[in-house]
Amino acid sequence: xxxxxxxxxxxxxxxxxVMSFVIYTLIGLMPGDxxxxxxxxxxxxxxxxxxxxxxxxxxxQPLLTRYWSWLQSAAVLDFGYSRTYSQPVWVILVPAxxxxxxxxxxxxxxxxxxxxxxxxxxALTKDSILDRGINLLAFAGISLPVFxxxxxxxxxxxxxxxxxxxxxxxxxxxxxxxxxxxxxxxxPVLTLTAAxxxxxxxxxxxxxxxxxxxxxxxxxxxxGAGPLRVVFKHALRNAMIPVVTVLALSFGGLLGxxxxxxxxxxxxxxxxxxxxxxxxxxxxxxxxxxLFATTATLLSNxxxxxAYAWLxxxxxxx
Amino acid sequence: MMCISSTPPLLQVxxxxxxxxxxxxxxxxxxxxxxxxxxxxxxxxxxxxxxxxLVGESGCGKTTLGRALVGxxxxxxxxIRFKGQDLATMSxxxxxxTRRSVQMIFxxxxxxxxxxxxxxxxxxxPLLIHGLGGGAERADRARDxxxxxxxxxxxxxxxxxxxxxxxxxRIAIARALGPEPELIVAxxxxxxLDVSIQSQILNLMSQLREERGLSYLFISHDLSAVHHLxxxxxxxxxxxxxxxxxxxxxxxxxxxxxxxxxxxxxxxIGQGRRSRGRTIQGDLPSPLNPPTGCAFxxxxxxxxxxxxxxxxxxxxxxxxxxxxxxxxxxxx
Amino acid sequence: xxxxxxxxxxxxxxxxxxxxxxxxxLRWRRLQGNRVxxxxxxxxxxxxxxxxxxxxxEQVMGVDVNNTDLLNRxxxxxxxxxxxxxxxxxxxxxxxxxxxxxxxLVGLLGAxxxxxxxxxxxxxxxxxxxxxxxxxxxxxxxxxxxxxxxLLIVFAAIDLQKLGFSxxxxxxxxxxxxxxxxxxxxxxxxxxxxxxxxxxxxxxxxEFVLAARAQGASARHILSVHxxxxxxxxxxxxxxxxxxxxxxxxSTLSFLGLGIQPPTPSxxxxxxxxQELISRAPELAFYPGFLIFITVIAVNFLGDGLQDxxxxxxxxx
Numbered sequence: 025x026x027x028x029x030x031x032x033x034x035x036x037x038x039x040x041x042v043m044s045f046v047i048y049t050l051i052g053l054m055p056g057d058x059x060x061x062x063x064x065x066x067x068x069x070x071x072x073x074x075x076x077x078x079x080x081x082x083x084x085q086p087l088l089t090r091y092w093s094w095l096q097s098a099a100v101l102d103f104g105y106s107r108t109y110s111q112p113v114w115v116i117l118v119p120a121x122x123x124x125x126x127x128x129x130x131x132x133x134x135x136x137x138x139x140x141x142x143x144x145x146x147a148l149t150k151d152s153i154l155d156r157g158i159n160l161l162a163f164a165g166i167s168l169p170v171f172x173x174x175x176x177x178x179x180x181x182x183x184x185x186x187x188x189x190x191x192x193x194x195x196x197x198x199x200x201x202x203x204x205x206x207x208x209x210x211x212p213v214l215t216l217t218a219a220x221x222x223x224x225x226x227x228x229x230x231x232x233x234x235x236x237x238x239x240x241x242x243x244x245x246x247x248g249a250g251p252l253r254v255v256f257k258h259a260l261r262n263a264m265i266p267v268v269t270v271l272a273l274s275f276g277g278l279l280g281x282x283x284x285x286x287x288x289x290x291x292x293x294x295x296x297x298x299x300x301x302x303x304x305x306x307x308x309x310x311x312x313x314x315l316f317a318t319t320a321t322l323l324s325n326x327x328x329x330x331a332y333a334w335l336x337x338x339x340x341x342x
Numbered sequence: 343m344m345c346i347s348s349t350p351p352l353l354q355v356x357x358x359x360x361x362x363x364x365x366x367x368x369x370x371x372x373x374x375x376x377x378x379x380x381x382x383x384x385x386x387x388x389x390x391x392x393x394x395x396l397v398g399e400s401g402c403g404k405t406t407l408g409r410a411l412v413g414x415x416x417x418x419x420x421x422i423r424f425k426g427q428d429l430a431t432m433s434x435x436x437x438x439x440t441r442r443s444v445q446m447i448f449x450x451x452x453x454x455x456x457x458x459x460x461x462x463x464x465x466x467x468p469l470l471i472h473g474l475g476g477g478a479e480r481a482d483r484a485r486d487x488x489x490x491x492x493x494x495x496x497x498x499x500x501x502x503x504x505x506x507x508x509x510x511x512r513i514a515i516a517r518a519l520g521p522e523p524e525l526i527v528a529x530x531x532x533x534x535l536d537v538s539i540q541s542q543i544l545n546l547m548s549q550l551r552e553e554r555g556l557s558y559l560f561i562s563h564d565l566s567a568v569h570h571l572x573x574x575x576x577x578x579x580x581x582x583x584x585x586x587x588x589x590x591x592x593x594x595x596x597x598x599x600x601x602x603x604x605x606x607x608x609x610x611i612g613q614g615r616r617s618r619g620r621t622i623q624g625d626l627p628s629p630l631n632p633p634t635g636c637a638f639x640x641x642x643x644x645x646x647x648x649x650x651x652x653x654x655x656x657x658x659x660x661x662x663x664x665x666x667x668x669x670x671x672x673x674x
Numbered sequence: 675x676x677x678x679x680x681x682x683x684x685x686x687x688x689x690x691x692x693x694x695x696x697x698x699x700l701r702w703r704r705l706q707g708n709r710v711x712x713x714x715x716x717x718x719x720x721x722x723x724x725x726x727x728x729x730x731x732e733q734v735m736g737v738d739v740n741n742t743d744l745l746n747r748x749x750x751x752x753x754x755x756x757x758x759x760x761x762x763x764x765x766x767x768x769x770x771x772x773x774x775x776x777x778x779l780v781g782l783l784g785a786x787x788x789x790x791x792x793x794x795x796x797x798x799x800x801x802x803x804x805x806x807x808x809x810x811x812x813x814x815x816x817x818x819x820x821x822x823x824x825l826l827i828v829f830a831a832i833d834l835q836k837l838g839f840s841x842x843x844x845x846x847x848x849x850x851x852x853x854x855x856x857x858x859x860x861x862x863x864x865x866x867x868x869x870x871x872x873x874x875x876x877x878x879x880x881e882f883v884l885a886a887r888a889q890g891a892s893a894r895h896i897l898s899v900h901x902x903x904x905x906x907x908x909x910x911x912x913x914x915x916x917x918x919x920x921x922x923x924x925s926t927l928s929f930l931g932l933g934i935q936p937p938t939p940s941x942x943x944x945x946x947x948x949q950e951l952i953s954r955a956p957e958l959a960f961y962p963g964f965l966i967f968i969t970v971i972a973v974n975f976l977g978d979g980l981q982d983x984x985x986x987x988x989x990x991x
Contacts, residue, residue: 039816047828055833163978167971169922171929172945172963175952183953273818280823284926298824299930302831314828317821325819412888441890454881458903467899471889517885 025333032329036322040315044098047314048091056305104308108301113312116297121316123193124293128282130209131216136271139221143228144260150233158225165222170281174215174288181211191290212289219281220274228267235263265332272328276321350426351387352525352557353411353444357420358384360403360410364630378630380406382581383420385656388525393551393558395572395589397565397604401626403581404561405449408529411559412446413437424525442472445518449530451510455502461488462498465517472521487516491546508539515546525557532567544570565608569593577601580629580637583656587666597659597668599642636671644672701907704983711979714972721969725774732768739768740937748955760944760958761951769939770961776940777969780854781921787859788920789913792866793905797897799867800874811871818864826923829857830932847938854933858920866912873905907984914977918970925966941966 059077069077085093097104103113146158182190193208236259283295290296294313301310360381380403388394396404410418413429422429424440432440445468448454455464465487466480475483484498491512502510511531518526528547532540544567550556562568568575568589575592577585577600585598596602624641627633633640639649648671656669705711732738737755743763751758757766795814799807830853834844843849877883883900927933928942936943941962948959 035812035815036819039819042816043820047825050828050832053832053836054828055831055836163971163974164967167918167922167974168967169925169929169942169963169970171926172959172966175945175949175959175963179952179956179959183956276819276821277823279821283823283827284930287930295824299827302827303931310828314824317824321821322819409884409888413890414884414888438890441888446885446888448881448885450881454885456882456900456904459899467886468889471886471891471895521889 028333029330032326036326040319040322043318044095044315045091047311047318048094049087051307051311051314052087052090054302054305054307054310103312106301106306106309108304108306108309113308116309117294117312117316120292120294120297120313123291124279124282124286124295127209127212127216127285127291127293128278131213131220132278134213135217135221135224138217139224140228140267142221142225144232146225146229147232147236155229158229162222162225162229165218165220166226167222168219170215170219170284171288173218174211174285177211177215178288191288193291208289208291212285212291215285215288216278216281220278223274224267224271227270228263231266232259232263235259238262269328269332272324272331275324279317279321349389352390352392352425353388353559354423354426355387355411355420356385356423358407358410358422359419360406360415361417361419376630379581379632380629381410384578384581384583385420386576386583386586388557388559390524390557391551391555393560393571393573395560395562395568395575396578397562397568397575398578399563399626401629402578403629404578405529407578408446408527408559408561411527412444413441438472442468442521443524445521445523445526447511447514447518447526447528447531450534451507451514452534454514455510457502459501460498461500461502461505461513464502464513465498465520468517468520474521483520487519488513490519490550491516506539507535508543511535511543512546515543515550519550519554522554523556525559527559527561529561530563532562532564540564540567547571565593565604577604580627580632582637582653582669583667584638584669585667586656587668591661591666595661595666597661597666598638598670599644600638636669644670646671701983705979708979708982710975711983714975714979717968717972718976721774721965721972722778725771725778728768728771728775731771735765735768737765737768739764739772739939741765748958757961758957761947761955766958766961769944770941770965773939773941773944773962774965774969776851776934776938777921777924777942777966780851780858780924781917781973783855784858784862784920784924785913785917787855788862788916789866789909791859792863792912793870793902793909795863795867796870796872797874797901797905800871800878801893801897801901807871810867814864814867817861818868820861822861823926826857826861826927827930827932829860830854830927847935850935850938854924854927858923862916862920865916866909869908869912870905873908874901877901877904911977911981911984914973914980918973918977921966921970921973 059074101114103117105111106113106116109116142158142162146155149155178190181188188210189208190211193205279295282293283299285291286293286296287299294317298310298313298317300306301313358381359379362378362380364376364378382403384407386394396407398404406415409415411422424444427436427440429437429440455461459467462481462484465484469475469480469483474480485495488495488498493509493512493516497505497509497513502513505513511534514531531547532543535543547558548571551558558571560568560571572589574586574588576583577592577598579600585592585596585601587597592601593605596605627637627640633650635651636642636649636654639645642649652671654669654671656667658664659666659668728739735754735756741764743759746759746763747761749755749759749763755765755767757770760766760769795810799810799814834849834853835841839849877900883896886896886900924933925940925942925945928940929946931943931946934940934943936947944962945959948955948962952959
């Protein structure tokens with residue numbers, strides 16, 4: 025098992041390294057140029073100044089050299105400065121990470137619970153009205169664009185009915201206590217939950233049906249086990265194996281969903297940060313934000329693989 | 343391996359071995375990779391027009407052997423000679439020619455035909471691959487072949503799933519006959535069929551042999567079918583040949599304890615309770631971890647100390663006039 | 675999801691009449707039994723017609739989708755403008771129709787391109803095994819493990835001029851369109867690749883493929899005659915499920931301002947405009963959003979139905 029983890033870690037590290045180069049190149053291809061931006065804000069710069077600045081920042085070097093020097097700094101955790109915030113990238117990223125963590129974490133708990141309940145119920149009452157209803161809801165969840173859902177929720181709850189705030193993270197000049205923050209959290213969490221609950225409901229249902237079909241379930245029932253006992257003792261564990269892995273593998277999608285949600289609700293999380301940095305040509309911040317997102321996704325995939333190998337005694341690790 | 347008759351053998355196999363390296367658990371595992379020795383040092387020959395049967399339990403390596411003969415296993419040791427030419431040293435053209443001459447019939451008639459192709463395409467595929475004739479000629483051949491295996495012409499437009507197991511096996515035979523082979527390797531062609539159908543297919547094979555002078559390598563675990571069709575019989579156990587003898591000698595006077603047990607196990611209807619001799623105990627050991635010495639010793643009723651340390655060689659026995667070869671320390 | 679449908683008379687008749695029923699006929703019959711999928715199919719045909727008839731609508735109604743009329747903003751539905759006008763006075767109906775074209779085209783083209791790339795990679799990996807397979811699958815796993823939307827955003831944001839394209843080309847709507855299709859295909863091929871590789875692997879050990887290999891058949895023959903036709907059904911199912919995903923992706927990117935650029939209407943960028951005006955004119959957001967929703971849900975139902983119809987376990991041996 026240990027050697028399995030080690031080899032997968034190595035794999036992830038290689039992917040990360042390759043992606044760091046790819047993203048570095050892509051960021052360099054974004055419109056705008058750091059020097060041009062400086063020149064635009066200060067018309068006093070002459071052509072000589074421009075050349076000097078370029079040399080100073082190493083921007084006249086070929087791509088590989090620039091990448092290499094970036095890599096060297098990154099290796100010692102020097103991620104550079106954010107142009108828009110005029111602060112080290114670190115300082116901006118960490119609070120954003122925490123904010124996104126709260127959003128994603130909370131949504132994750134809610135939609136997992138919801139999806140599992142609905143999925144298992146649907147599987148147990150297969151082909152009934154309840155099952156059809158749940159299925160319909162699930163399909164609706166998958167088919168609704170996240171931003172449209174956010175817009176709908178904002179319209180209903182904030183504009184029409186005024187129960188909840190349309191955006192932001194806390195009331196300006198308000199008490200800043202938990203209840204206040206919670207109010208601002210409801211719609212974002214609801215949005216993210218609705219977007220993902222659908223997919224997992226379907227998956228849980230399919231997995232559960234598959235397991236319930238198996239011979240060993242029939243054996244347990246034949247031995248006299250009641251249906252509920254059968255579900256919780258035998259079927260659930262086996263049905264959860266593929267579900268767990270799919271959950272962990274969807275982290276990348278969750279990050280994307282968080283990006284949209286944060287942008288819609290003006291929450292200062294990683295998603296919004298990356299988006300604003302890319303749109304605002306803040307190269308360092310965009311680069312590091314993307315790399316953080318990639319690392320997080322790679323890690324969750326790794327954990328999915330490990331969890332799968334650990335949970336399912338049948339599969340070999342080769 | 344000594345050839346008794348004066349005609350050169352069609353197929354000559356010497357010291358054939360086929361092994362499969364098994365995957366390691368991860369890159370970091372120490373030691374050599376485990377190896378599965380499916381076929382270990384097998385030698386035999388087949389004469390033109392002769393039917394050699396290859397019998398043994400499931401897992402003894404007979405399917406692997408059959409597939410190695412048609413070139414489906416790349417990593418083999420030893421030599422396979424067809425009409426005197428070693429397969430390994432042939433030119434690509436000769437190799438292709440050999441592929442035409444050695445055809446295979448597979449065990450599972452539900453799997454050996456592509457469900458997406460109509461029967462006509464299934465039968466003429468080898469002709470297509472070998473470039474034997476254009477579309478019209480292939481269509482003619484298809485009509486020919488389907489008649490020879492006893493199926494109606496309109497079967498050509500249908501799909502395999504519309505036929506029964508026995509009919510599909512006939513289609514498979516028709517496919518094998520297309521390139522006009524000299525040797526057909528039949529890998530358990532009857533095992534997936536109902537008992538009543540088995541004799542039909544067996545008769546078809548026999549009849550085709552008469553008409554065309556075919557040689558067969560007839561792989562089977564069914565000794566009564568073997569008795570019907572074979573000229574000589576080879577018995578295989580855990581990748582080794584333990585006995586090789588003409589049919590009547592093998593059935594009347596088996597030399598190896600394993601052969602004896604196999605024959606004793608043939609159900610005889612209407613004979614009353616006859617004494618069966620001792621049956622074989624236990625299961626086939628895993629080929630990943632074969633027993634030392636003679637591979638059969640853990641299950642052999644005649645086992646002695648020497649059997650555990652020294653593997654016996656396949657050698658002529660005293661009985662059978664030098665035609666019966668047995669691998670046992672106590673064959674005489 | 676659907677109940678087992680009893681064999682329709684046609685199937686029984688075909689067996690009795692000795693007429694060969696090909697696998698495709700069998701599948702079509704099973705699909706027909708799934709009412710939800712069939713309704714979705716009909717709905718999609720309507721949507722396609724809706725989108726395709728955009729120029730006809732313009733002619734008949736005498737409107738031009740690009741015609742801004744700042745004196746007639748936020749107009750209510752009238753005989754002249756069936757769904758009213760938007761924030762720049764443009765006819766909503768025409769905009770929705772043109773937007774539909776984009777969404778459907780991007781969906782189909784994107785899914786098709788992704789499927790082609792994925793199939794090629796999956797076939798090569800499954801057929802050649804060894805180092806080729808190892809390398810291709812590592813790449814596939816690598817791409818799957820990446821966060822989709824953040825990366826797509828970067829891809830969509832790059833300045834094509836820096837890659838050497840001319841400014842006129844970069845600004846053209848054709849370039850814009852193909853860029854979206856390209857980057858979508860760039861990330862969506864992985865599911866198909868994995869699927870096709872798994873399928874190829876299992877097919878390669880089946881006896882009818884072994885029979886062909888024993889004949890010394892070339893890679894081209896085996897892949898085209900035996901492998902590809904037998905992977906066709908999982909590919910089709912994966913394709914149809916991907917179309918919904920892709921339509922959502924395009925609308926998200928357009929919404930964020932990185933996809934189809936105004937003034938070319940796309941359902942996504944129409945929603946983007948409507949965002950600030952949500953209190954004043956919520957229907958400007960509702961119409962495009964609703965259309966995206968029913969298109970994607972119809973595609974998903976149809977894809978699900980196809981999956982059931984193509985279920986190999988229901989196909990007899």
